[in-house]
Amino acid sequence: MDKAVTKAIKQSNNSRSPFRFTLFGASLYIISDPVDVAEINRHSKAFTLEPLAKEMLLKFGISKPATDRLFLPILKTPRAGHLHATDTIIDLYRQHISPGKELDSFVEGDIIPRIAAILSPTELGLSQGQTWTISLHRICAQALVNGIVRSYYGDIVLQIQPDFAARYMDWERSSWKFLMGLPWFLSKDMLAAKGDMINFFVEYFSLSPDERGHSNYWVSSVERLLRDLDLTIDEIARMFMLHTSSIIGNMYKLSFWLVAHILSDSDLLSSIILEIEPAINRQTQAVDHTYLTENCPMLESLYSEVLRLIVTSPMTRQVSSTSTVGGKTLKKGSKVLIIYRQLHLDLDTWGPTPELLQPDRFLRDKTLKTNVAYRPWGAGKHVCPGRFLAKKAVFAFVALLLGQYEIDMDTVGEQPFPRADLAKASGVTSIADGEDVMVSLRRKLA
Numbered sequence: 001m002d003k004a005v006t007k008a009i010k011q012s013n014n015s016r017s018p019f020r021f022t023l024f025g026a027s028l029y030i031i032s033d034p035v036d037v038a039e040i041n042r043h044s045k046a047f048t049l050e051p052l053a054k055e056m057l058l059k060f061g062i063s064k065p066a067t068d069r070l071f072l073p074i075l076k077t078p079r080a081g082h083l084h085a086t087d088t089i090i091d092l093y094r095q096h097i098s099p100g101k102e103l104d105s106f107v108e109g110d111i112i113p114r115i116a117a118i119l120s121p122t123e124l125g126l127s128q129g130q131t132w133t134i135s136l137h138r139i140c141a142q143a144l145v146n147g148i149v150r151s152y153y154g155d156i157v158l159q160i161q162p163d164f165a166a167r168y169m170d171w172e173r174s175s176w177k178f179l180m181g182l183p184w185f186l187s188k189d190m191l192a193a194k195g196d197m198i199n200f201f202v203e204y205f206s207l208s209p210d211e212r213g214h215s216n217y218w219v220s221s222v223e224r225l226l227r228d229l230d231l232t233i234d235e236i237a238r239m240f241m242l243h244t245s246s247i248i249g250n251m252y253k254l255s256f257w258l259v260a261h262i263l264s265d266s267d268l269l270s271s272i273i274l275e276i277e278p279a280i281n282r283q284t285q286a287v288d289h290t291y292l293t294e295n296c297p298m299l300e301s302l303y304s305e306v307l308r309l310i311v312t313s314p315m316t317r318q319v320s321s322t323s324t325v326g327g328k329t330l331k332k333g334s335k336v337l338i339i340y341r342q343l344h345l346d347l348d349t350w351g352p353t354p355e356l357l358q359p360d361r362f363l364r365d366k367t368l369k370t371n372v373a374y375r376p377w378g379a380g381k382h383v384c385p386g387r388f389l390a391k392k393a394v395f396a397f398v399a400l401l402l403g404q405y406e407i408d409m410d411t412v413g414e415q416p417f418p419r420a421d422l423a424k425a426s427g428v429t430s431i432a433d434g435e436d437v438m439v440s441l442r443r444k445l446a
Protein backbone atom coordinates (compact mmCIF):
# COMPACT_ATOMS: atom_id res chain seq x y z
CA MET A 1 0.00 0.00 0.00
CA ASP A 2 2.84 2.39 0.90
CA LYS A 3 4.36 2.01 -2.58
CA ALA A 4 1.02 2.49 -4.33
CA VAL A 5 0.21 5.63 -2.35
CA THR A 6 3.72 7.09 -2.79
CA LYS A 7 3.42 6.48 -6.54
CA ALA A 8 -0.02 8.13 -6.63
CA ILE A 9 1.32 11.18 -4.75
CA LYS A 10 4.21 11.44 -7.24
CA GLN A 11 1.77 11.14 -10.16
CA SER A 12 -0.21 14.04 -8.72
CA ASN A 13 3.03 16.12 -9.01
CA ASN A 14 3.57 15.84 -5.25
CA SER A 15 0.39 17.82 -4.76
CA ARG A 16 -0.52 17.82 -1.10
CA SER A 17 -4.22 18.42 -1.79
CA PRO A 18 -6.58 15.56 -0.94
CA PHE A 19 -7.04 13.32 -3.99
CA ARG A 20 -9.18 10.32 -4.85
CA PHE A 21 -7.55 6.92 -4.91
CA THR A 22 -8.87 3.41 -5.43
CA LEU A 23 -7.52 0.84 -3.01
CA PHE A 24 -8.61 -2.82 -3.17
CA GLY A 25 -11.69 -1.69 -5.12
CA ALA A 26 -12.70 0.99 -2.61
CA SER A 27 -12.59 4.70 -3.38
CA LEU A 28 -10.89 6.89 -0.76
CA TYR A 29 -9.41 10.36 -0.37
CA ILE A 30 -5.72 10.31 0.46
CA ILE A 31 -4.76 13.06 2.89
CA SER A 32 -1.04 13.80 3.03
CA ASP A 33 -0.66 17.45 4.06
CA PRO A 34 0.15 17.56 7.81
CA VAL A 35 -2.13 20.60 8.22
CA ASP A 36 -5.07 18.71 6.64
CA VAL A 37 -4.35 15.69 8.87
CA ALA A 38 -4.48 17.95 11.94
CA GLU A 39 -7.81 19.38 10.69
CA ILE A 40 -9.29 15.89 10.38
CA ASN A 41 -8.03 14.85 13.82
CA ARG A 42 -9.60 17.98 15.33
CA HIS A 43 -13.04 17.22 13.90
CA SER A 44 -13.80 13.73 15.13
CA LYS A 45 -17.56 14.18 14.58
CA ALA A 46 -17.26 15.13 10.91
CA PHE A 47 -14.57 12.48 10.33
CA THR A 48 -15.74 9.52 12.33
CA LEU A 49 -14.39 6.07 13.06
CA GLU A 50 -17.68 4.62 14.26
CA PRO A 51 -19.15 3.12 11.04
CA LEU A 52 -15.76 1.58 10.20
CA ALA A 53 -15.37 0.18 13.71
CA LYS A 54 -18.88 -1.35 13.44
CA GLU A 55 -17.98 -2.88 10.06
CA MET A 56 -14.87 -4.43 11.62
CA LEU A 57 -16.80 -5.94 14.56
CA LEU A 58 -19.39 -7.51 12.25
CA LYS A 59 -16.65 -8.87 9.99
CA PHE A 60 -14.92 -10.27 13.06
CA GLY A 61 -17.97 -12.31 14.01
CA ILE A 62 -19.76 -10.11 16.55
CA SER A 63 -23.51 -10.40 15.89
CA LYS A 64 -25.46 -7.38 14.60
CA PRO A 65 -27.54 -7.00 17.83
CA ALA A 66 -24.39 -7.21 20.00
CA THR A 67 -22.58 -4.70 17.76
CA ASP A 68 -25.55 -2.32 18.06
CA ARG A 69 -25.51 -2.69 21.86
CA LEU A 70 -21.79 -1.87 21.90
CA PHE A 71 -22.59 1.52 20.38
CA LEU A 72 -25.63 2.46 22.51
CA PRO A 73 -24.99 4.96 25.33
CA ILE A 74 -24.73 3.31 28.73
CA LEU A 75 -25.92 5.52 31.50
CA LYS A 76 -25.29 3.39 34.53
CA THR A 77 -21.46 3.49 34.48
CA PRO A 78 -20.59 6.31 36.92
CA ARG A 79 -17.54 7.67 35.06
CA ALA A 80 -18.67 6.85 31.57
CA GLY A 81 -21.85 8.95 31.73
CA HIS A 82 -23.20 9.12 28.20
CA LEU A 83 -20.43 7.08 26.60
CA HIS A 84 -21.24 3.90 24.72
CA ALA A 85 -19.43 0.67 25.56
CA THR A 86 -16.87 1.03 22.76
CA ASP A 87 -15.77 4.45 24.06
CA THR A 88 -15.95 3.20 27.64
CA ILE A 89 -13.41 0.48 26.82
CA ILE A 90 -11.02 3.19 25.57
CA ASP A 91 -11.78 5.26 28.67
CA LEU A 92 -10.85 2.23 30.80
CA TYR A 93 -7.47 2.03 29.05
CA ARG A 94 -6.91 5.68 29.89
CA GLN A 95 -7.86 5.14 33.57
CA HIS A 96 -5.50 2.17 33.79
CA ILE A 97 -2.44 3.25 31.81
CA SER A 98 -2.26 7.04 31.73
CA PRO A 99 0.65 8.49 33.76
CA GLY A 100 0.04 8.07 37.48
CA LYS A 101 -0.15 5.51 40.29
CA GLU A 102 -2.15 2.89 38.34
CA LEU A 103 0.35 2.82 35.49
CA ASP A 104 3.34 2.78 37.85
CA SER A 105 1.98 -0.10 39.86
CA PHE A 106 1.12 -2.09 36.69
CA VAL A 107 4.62 -1.48 35.31
CA GLU A 108 6.37 -2.28 38.60
CA GLY A 109 4.16 -5.17 39.72
CA ASP A 110 3.46 -6.91 36.42
CA ILE A 111 5.28 -5.66 33.35
CA ILE A 112 8.90 -5.33 34.55
CA PRO A 113 8.98 -8.55 36.62
CA ARG A 114 7.63 -10.56 33.66
CA ILE A 115 10.00 -9.05 31.08
CA ALA A 116 12.84 -9.50 33.59
CA ALA A 117 11.90 -13.16 34.17
CA ILE A 118 11.88 -13.87 30.42
CA LEU A 119 15.26 -12.14 29.98
CA SER A 120 16.87 -13.61 33.10
CA PRO A 121 20.09 -15.58 32.59
CA THR A 122 18.44 -18.53 34.36
CA GLU A 123 15.46 -18.50 32.00
CA LEU A 124 17.80 -18.19 29.00
CA GLY A 125 19.99 -20.94 30.50
CA LEU A 126 23.12 -18.77 30.39
CA SER A 127 25.86 -19.28 32.93
CA GLN A 128 28.72 -16.83 33.46
CA GLY A 129 31.23 -16.79 30.58
CA GLN A 130 28.91 -18.56 28.17
CA THR A 131 27.81 -17.00 24.86
CA TRP A 132 24.40 -17.67 23.43
CA THR A 133 23.09 -16.85 19.98
CA ILE A 134 19.41 -16.07 19.52
CA SER A 135 17.11 -14.39 17.02
CA LEU A 136 16.52 -10.76 17.95
CA HIS A 137 12.94 -10.99 16.69
CA ARG A 138 12.31 -14.01 18.92
CA ILE A 139 13.69 -12.41 22.05
CA CYS A 140 11.62 -9.25 21.42
CA ALA A 141 8.46 -11.35 20.89
CA GLN A 142 9.15 -13.48 23.97
CA ALA A 143 9.53 -10.41 26.18
CA LEU A 144 6.96 -8.05 24.68
CA VAL A 145 4.27 -10.46 23.52
CA ASN A 146 4.45 -13.26 26.10
CA GLY A 147 5.54 -10.86 28.85
CA ILE A 148 2.75 -8.35 28.18
CA VAL A 149 0.02 -10.95 27.64
CA ARG A 150 0.92 -12.56 30.97
CA SER A 151 0.90 -9.13 32.61
CA TYR A 152 -2.68 -8.60 31.45
CA TYR A 153 -4.09 -12.12 31.83
CA GLY A 154 -1.78 -13.71 34.41
CA ASP A 155 0.63 -16.64 34.30
CA ILE A 156 -2.29 -19.00 33.63
CA VAL A 157 -1.61 -18.02 30.00
CA LEU A 158 1.38 -20.39 30.20
CA GLN A 159 -0.94 -23.31 30.91
CA ILE A 160 -3.54 -22.45 28.27
CA GLN A 161 -1.06 -21.48 25.55
CA PRO A 162 2.62 -21.94 26.57
CA ASP A 163 3.95 -20.08 23.53
CA PHE A 164 1.28 -17.48 22.98
CA ALA A 165 3.79 -15.36 21.02
CA ALA A 166 4.33 -18.07 18.40
CA ARG A 167 0.54 -18.52 17.89
CA TYR A 168 0.09 -14.75 17.75
CA MET A 169 2.81 -14.50 15.05
CA ASP A 170 0.90 -17.07 12.96
CA TRP A 171 -2.12 -14.75 13.15
CA GLU A 172 -0.08 -11.64 12.41
CA ARG A 173 1.58 -13.20 9.38
CA SER A 174 -1.74 -14.24 7.86
CA SER A 175 -4.19 -11.56 9.09
CA TRP A 176 -3.90 -9.61 5.81
CA LYS A 177 -6.00 -12.40 4.26
CA PHE A 178 -8.75 -11.60 6.74
CA LEU A 179 -8.55 -7.87 6.06
CA MET A 180 -8.64 -8.42 2.30
CA GLY A 181 -11.50 -10.91 2.55
CA LEU A 182 -9.76 -13.79 0.76
CA PRO A 183 -11.97 -16.90 0.34
CA TRP A 184 -11.60 -19.68 2.92
CA PHE A 185 -9.73 -22.06 0.56
CA LEU A 186 -6.93 -19.46 0.23
CA SER A 187 -7.00 -18.57 3.92
CA LYS A 188 -6.67 -21.87 5.76
CA ASP A 189 -3.59 -20.71 7.69
CA MET A 190 -5.30 -17.46 8.70
CA LEU A 191 -8.50 -19.25 9.76
CA ALA A 192 -6.51 -21.75 11.85
CA ALA A 193 -4.50 -18.99 13.54
CA LYS A 194 -7.62 -16.90 14.20
CA GLY A 195 -9.41 -19.97 15.59
CA ASP A 196 -6.46 -20.71 17.93
CA MET A 197 -6.51 -17.14 19.26
CA ILE A 198 -10.29 -17.11 19.78
CA ASN A 199 -10.13 -20.53 21.51
CA PHE A 200 -7.45 -19.18 23.83
CA PHE A 201 -9.74 -16.37 24.97
CA VAL A 202 -12.83 -18.64 25.19
CA GLU A 203 -10.84 -20.95 27.47
CA TYR A 204 -9.55 -18.03 29.53
CA PHE A 205 -12.96 -16.38 30.02
CA SER A 206 -14.53 -19.74 30.91
CA LEU A 207 -12.30 -19.86 34.01
CA SER A 208 -13.48 -18.42 37.31
CA PRO A 209 -11.45 -15.52 38.78
CA ASP A 210 -9.98 -18.00 41.32
CA GLU A 211 -8.87 -20.35 38.59
CA ARG A 212 -7.22 -17.46 36.73
CA GLY A 213 -5.35 -16.48 39.90
CA HIS A 214 -4.65 -12.97 38.61
CA SER A 215 -6.64 -9.85 38.16
CA ASN A 216 -6.07 -6.83 35.97
CA TYR A 217 -8.18 -3.68 36.25
CA TRP A 218 -8.68 -3.24 32.50
CA VAL A 219 -9.42 -6.92 31.79
CA SER A 220 -11.95 -7.33 34.62
CA SER A 221 -13.69 -4.00 33.91
CA VAL A 222 -14.04 -4.74 30.19
CA GLU A 223 -15.19 -8.30 30.88
CA ARG A 224 -17.89 -7.02 33.27
CA LEU A 225 -19.03 -4.46 30.70
CA LEU A 226 -19.31 -7.04 27.91
CA ARG A 227 -21.10 -9.56 30.14
CA ASP A 228 -23.56 -6.82 31.19
CA LEU A 229 -24.26 -6.25 27.50
CA ASP A 230 -25.08 -9.97 27.13
CA LEU A 231 -22.32 -10.77 24.68
CA THR A 232 -21.77 -14.52 24.32
CA ILE A 233 -18.51 -16.03 25.56
CA ASP A 234 -17.44 -16.42 21.92
CA GLU A 235 -18.14 -12.72 21.27
CA ILE A 236 -16.29 -11.72 24.44
CA ALA A 237 -13.32 -13.79 23.22
CA ARG A 238 -13.40 -12.05 19.84
CA MET A 239 -13.56 -8.59 21.43
CA PHE A 240 -10.57 -9.38 23.63
CA MET A 241 -8.66 -10.82 20.70
CA LEU A 242 -9.12 -7.56 18.76
CA HIS A 243 -8.05 -5.44 21.73
CA THR A 244 -5.14 -7.71 22.63
CA SER A 245 -3.82 -7.20 19.09
CA SER A 246 -3.74 -3.42 19.76
CA ILE A 247 -1.96 -4.04 23.06
CA ILE A 248 0.76 -6.41 21.85
CA GLY A 249 0.88 -5.81 18.10
CA ASN A 250 3.46 -3.03 18.02
CA MET A 251 5.80 -3.02 21.02
CA TYR A 252 7.82 -6.08 20.04
CA LYS A 253 8.42 -4.72 16.53
CA LEU A 254 9.36 -1.29 17.86
CA SER A 255 11.85 -2.97 20.24
CA PHE A 256 13.32 -4.97 17.39
CA TRP A 257 14.00 -1.83 15.30
CA LEU A 258 15.26 0.12 18.29
CA VAL A 259 17.75 -2.56 19.36
CA ALA A 260 18.83 -3.27 15.76
CA HIS A 261 19.68 0.44 15.30
CA ILE A 262 21.54 0.58 18.62
CA LEU A 263 23.60 -2.51 17.79
CA SER A 264 24.50 -1.28 14.32
CA ASP A 265 26.26 1.84 15.67
CA SER A 266 28.95 1.24 18.31
CA ASP A 267 29.04 4.89 19.50
CA LEU A 268 25.29 4.87 19.95
CA LEU A 269 25.51 1.56 21.82
CA SER A 270 28.14 2.97 24.22
CA SER A 271 26.19 6.14 24.92
CA ILE A 272 22.94 4.29 25.55
CA ILE A 273 24.61 1.75 27.86
CA LEU A 274 26.09 4.66 29.82
CA GLU A 275 22.68 6.32 30.07
CA ILE A 276 20.74 3.28 31.25
CA GLU A 277 23.37 1.90 33.65
CA PRO A 278 22.08 3.76 36.78
CA ALA A 279 18.55 2.45 36.14
CA ILE A 280 19.30 -1.26 36.40
CA ASN A 281 20.39 -3.50 39.24
CA ARG A 282 21.92 -6.66 37.74
CA GLN A 283 21.67 -8.63 40.97
CA THR A 284 17.98 -8.07 41.62
CA GLN A 285 16.91 -7.29 38.02
CA ALA A 286 15.15 -4.19 39.38
CA VAL A 287 14.60 -1.44 36.81
CA ASP A 288 13.92 2.20 37.64
CA HIS A 289 11.43 2.97 34.86
CA THR A 290 11.02 6.61 35.95
CA TYR A 291 14.77 7.16 35.64
CA LEU A 292 14.72 5.62 32.16
CA THR A 293 11.92 7.84 30.88
CA GLU A 294 13.25 11.02 32.51
CA ASN A 295 17.05 10.79 32.40
CA CYS A 296 18.04 9.09 29.16
CA PRO A 297 17.92 11.81 26.47
CA MET A 298 19.71 9.83 23.76
CA LEU A 299 17.47 6.79 24.22
CA GLU A 300 14.46 9.10 24.16
CA SER A 301 15.60 10.83 20.97
CA LEU A 302 16.37 7.54 19.24
CA TYR A 303 12.99 6.13 20.31
CA SER A 304 11.19 9.12 18.75
CA GLU A 305 13.27 8.86 15.57
CA VAL A 306 12.73 5.12 15.20
CA LEU A 307 8.98 5.64 15.67
CA ARG A 308 9.06 8.29 12.94
CA LEU A 309 10.50 5.81 10.49
CA ILE A 310 8.57 2.66 11.38
CA VAL A 311 5.01 3.73 12.09
CA THR A 312 3.07 3.00 8.92
CA SER A 313 -0.43 2.65 10.39
CA PRO A 314 -3.02 3.89 7.97
CA MET A 315 -5.79 5.83 9.66
CA THR A 316 -9.22 5.58 8.07
CA ARG A 317 -12.22 7.75 8.81
CA GLN A 318 -15.66 8.18 7.27
CA VAL A 319 -16.91 11.64 6.36
CA SER A 320 -20.17 12.06 8.30
CA SER A 321 -20.99 15.58 7.11
CA THR A 322 -19.75 17.12 3.85
CA SER A 323 -16.61 19.11 4.74
CA THR A 324 -13.86 21.10 3.06
CA VAL A 325 -10.27 20.05 3.68
CA GLY A 326 -7.25 21.50 1.89
CA GLY A 327 -9.59 23.39 -0.45
CA LYS A 328 -11.35 20.18 -1.52
CA THR A 329 -14.96 19.28 -0.74
CA LEU A 330 -15.18 15.81 0.79
CA LYS A 331 -18.70 14.42 0.44
CA LYS A 332 -20.64 12.81 3.27
CA GLY A 333 -20.21 9.03 3.17
CA SER A 334 -16.79 9.05 1.52
CA LYS A 335 -13.73 7.67 3.29
CA VAL A 336 -10.40 9.32 4.01
CA LEU A 337 -7.07 7.59 4.42
CA ILE A 338 -4.11 9.10 6.24
CA ILE A 339 -0.82 7.27 6.09
CA TYR A 340 1.35 8.47 8.92
CA ARG A 341 4.47 7.47 7.03
CA GLN A 342 3.73 10.15 4.44
CA LEU A 343 3.73 12.75 7.21
CA HIS A 344 6.89 11.32 8.71
CA LEU A 345 8.75 11.66 5.40
CA ASP A 346 7.56 15.22 4.75
CA LEU A 347 10.49 17.02 3.08
CA ASP A 348 9.62 20.43 4.52
CA THR A 349 9.86 19.13 8.08
CA TRP A 350 12.48 16.37 7.92
CA GLY A 351 14.86 17.72 5.28
CA PRO A 352 16.03 16.32 1.93
CA THR A 353 16.77 12.77 3.17
CA PRO A 354 13.90 12.07 5.56
CA GLU A 355 14.29 8.30 5.22
CA LEU A 356 17.70 8.39 6.95
CA LEU A 357 17.80 7.75 10.68
CA GLN A 358 19.43 10.51 12.75
CA PRO A 359 19.57 9.23 16.35
CA ASP A 360 19.98 12.69 17.88
CA ARG A 361 17.44 14.48 15.65
CA PHE A 362 14.93 14.96 18.47
CA LEU A 363 17.71 15.91 20.89
CA ARG A 364 18.86 18.73 18.61
CA ASP A 365 15.36 20.06 17.96
CA LYS A 366 13.00 19.69 20.90
CA THR A 367 10.06 21.18 18.97
CA LEU A 368 9.84 18.25 16.56
CA LYS A 369 7.84 16.05 18.93
CA THR A 370 4.88 18.41 18.72
CA ASN A 371 5.24 19.18 15.01
CA VAL A 372 2.06 18.52 12.98
CA ALA A 373 4.15 16.26 10.75
CA TYR A 374 4.95 13.92 13.68
CA ARG A 375 2.07 11.73 14.79
CA PRO A 376 3.32 8.21 15.68
CA TRP A 377 0.48 7.89 18.22
CA GLY A 378 -2.22 9.50 16.11
CA ALA A 379 -3.95 12.56 17.54
CA GLY A 380 -7.29 13.91 18.69
CA LYS A 381 -10.07 11.70 20.03
CA HIS A 382 -8.41 8.46 18.96
CA VAL A 383 -4.85 9.19 20.08
CA CYS A 384 -3.23 5.96 21.29
CA PRO A 385 -4.09 5.36 24.97
CA GLY A 386 -1.18 2.89 25.25
CA ARG A 387 1.66 5.28 24.42
CA PHE A 388 2.85 5.78 28.02
CA LEU A 389 2.81 2.06 28.77
CA ALA A 390 4.56 1.30 25.46
CA LYS A 391 7.43 3.64 26.30
CA LYS A 392 7.93 2.26 29.80
CA ALA A 393 7.76 -1.37 28.65
CA VAL A 394 10.11 -0.86 25.69
CA PHE A 395 12.63 1.16 27.74
CA ALA A 396 12.59 -1.49 30.49
CA PHE A 397 13.20 -4.18 27.85
CA VAL A 398 16.15 -2.23 26.38
CA ALA A 399 17.62 -1.68 29.87
CA LEU A 400 17.24 -5.33 30.86
CA LEU A 401 18.78 -6.54 27.61
CA LEU A 402 21.67 -4.09 27.28
CA GLY A 403 22.19 -3.73 31.03
CA GLN A 404 22.58 -7.44 31.74
CA TYR A 405 24.30 -8.69 28.60
CA GLU A 406 27.22 -7.88 26.35
CA ILE A 407 25.37 -8.08 23.08
CA ASP A 408 26.54 -8.13 19.46
CA MET A 409 24.76 -8.48 16.18
CA ASP A 410 26.11 -11.70 14.77
CA THR A 411 28.39 -10.54 11.97
CA VAL A 412 29.04 -14.02 10.63
CA GLY A 413 27.81 -13.77 7.05
CA GLU A 414 27.97 -9.94 7.20
CA GLN A 415 24.32 -9.23 7.87
CA PRO A 416 23.19 -5.95 6.33
CA PHE A 417 20.70 -3.86 8.30
CA PRO A 418 17.36 -5.73 8.24
CA ARG A 419 14.82 -4.58 5.66
CA ALA A 420 11.27 -3.64 6.56
CA ASP A 421 8.17 -5.01 4.87
CA LEU A 422 6.37 -1.83 3.92
CA ALA A 423 3.71 -3.69 1.96
CA LYS A 424 2.05 -4.77 5.20
CA ALA A 425 0.61 -1.63 6.73
CA SER A 426 -0.16 -2.70 10.27
CA GLY A 427 0.94 -0.13 12.81
CA VAL A 428 4.66 -0.58 13.30
CA THR A 429 6.37 -1.93 10.19
CA SER A 430 7.10 -5.64 10.17
CA ILE A 431 10.48 -7.12 9.45
CA ALA A 432 10.61 -8.45 5.87
CA ASP A 433 10.69 -12.26 5.54
CA GLY A 434 14.17 -13.67 6.11
CA GLU A 435 15.48 -10.36 7.53
CA ASP A 436 15.67 -11.32 11.19
CA VAL A 437 19.09 -10.85 12.81
CA MET A 438 20.95 -13.15 15.16
CA VAL A 439 22.52 -11.64 18.27
CA SER A 440 24.99 -13.13 20.70
CA LEU A 441 24.54 -12.56 24.39
CA ARG A 442 27.16 -12.82 27.14
CA ARG A 443 26.21 -12.25 30.73
CA LYS A 444 27.81 -9.15 32.31
CA LEU A 445 29.41 -9.46 35.74
CA ALA A 446 26.83 -8.62 38.42
Ligand code: HEM
Binds near residue numbers: 097250385427
Ligand atom coordinates in the same frame (compact mmCIF):
# COMPACT_ATOMS: atom_id res chain seq x y z
C1 HEM B 1 4.68 0.91 19.69
C2 HEM B 1 3.52 0.87 20.22
C3 HEM B 1 2.27 1.52 19.67
C4 HEM B 1 2.06 2.30 18.57
C5 HEM B 1 3.09 2.77 17.54
C6 HEM B 1 0.65 2.64 18.54
C7 HEM B 1 0.06 3.46 17.58
C8 HEM B 1 -1.27 3.84 17.61
C9 HEM B 1 -1.88 4.79 16.69
C10 HEM B 1 -1.16 5.52 15.57
C11 HEM B 1 -3.19 4.88 17.02
C12 HEM B 1 -4.25 5.80 16.37
C13 HEM B 1 -5.05 5.07 15.32
C14 HEM B 1 -6.10 5.97 14.69
O1 HEM B 1 -6.08 7.18 14.84
O2 HEM B 1 -6.97 5.40 13.99
C15 HEM B 1 -3.43 3.97 18.12
C16 HEM B 1 -4.66 3.74 18.69
C17 HEM B 1 -4.86 2.83 19.71
N1 HEM B 1 -3.91 2.17 20.44
FE1 HEM B 1 -1.94 2.21 20.11
N2 HEM B 1 0.04 2.05 19.60
C18 HEM B 1 0.98 1.35 20.34
C19 HEM B 1 0.80 0.67 21.52
C20 HEM B 1 -0.40 0.48 22.15
C21 HEM B 1 -0.60 -0.17 23.41
C22 HEM B 1 0.54 -0.72 24.29
C23 HEM B 1 -1.94 -0.18 23.66
C24 HEM B 1 -2.71 -0.70 24.84
C25 HEM B 1 -2.16 -1.13 25.96
C26 HEM B 1 -2.59 0.49 22.54
C27 HEM B 1 -3.95 0.64 22.38
C28 HEM B 1 -4.54 1.41 21.40
C29 HEM B 1 -5.98 1.56 21.26
C30 HEM B 1 -7.05 0.88 22.11
C31 HEM B 1 -6.19 2.46 20.19
C32 HEM B 1 -7.55 2.96 19.65
C33 HEM B 1 -7.91 4.26 20.33
C34 HEM B 1 -9.26 4.79 19.89
O3 HEM B 1 -9.84 4.28 18.92
O4 HEM B 1 -9.74 5.76 20.52
N3 HEM B 1 -1.63 0.88 21.65
N4 HEM B 1 -2.25 3.37 18.48
